[in-house]
Amino acid sequence: MRSRIILCPTDFSETASHAISYAVEMANLYQVGVRLLHVVDKPFGDKHTRVLAETQDELNERMEKQAAVEMQQYIDSLEGYFPFESSISHGHPVEQILATAKNIDAGMIVIASHGRTGLNHFLNTNTAEKVVNKARCPVLIVK
Incomplete structure (x- = not known):
């Protein structure tokens, strides 16, 4: 680590x-770098699609471009x-997080948890929990 x-x-x-x-x-403490990762998940529902207006590839490309803009704005706000x-990667968030951690030989994963409980926790997948259970490096969950 x-x-x-x-x-x-x-x-x-x-x-x-x-x-x-x-x-x-943590990076300052250990004098290491930080890699931010955003995963563009497979879209679902009318919120992300236009009926007969674009193909799946066009939709993926549009979502990736939007994610790239958001990532740059996000980094700019933190740059100093x-x-x-x-x-930015495409696919299932848990799979992509774990694959990226393996590919870059991450010493640690620091991931946010939205702290859902009860029925909301049951109905919404918990990415942080799944990453903790499958990661091969230490994971810090932040609420």
Whole structure:
């Protein structure tokens, strides 16, 4: 851990921003870098699609471009704070987080948890919990 990059997945939420501050603190302590990762998940529902207006590939490309813009704005807002590496990937968030951690030989994953409980926890998949259970490196969950 002490000499390997810290992976910090983000969905651009306030909770994820809070997790980044922990990642930066750990990175400063161990003198390592931070890689921000945003995963563009498979879209579902009318919110993301236009009826017969675009193909799945066009939709994926549009979502990736939007994620790239959001990632750059996000990094710009933090730039004076710490230099970041960043990447955007497509697919299931848990799978992509774990694959990225393996590919970059991450020393730690710092991930936000939205703290859902009860029925809301049951109905919404908990990415942080699944990452903790499957990761091969230490994972810090931030609420």
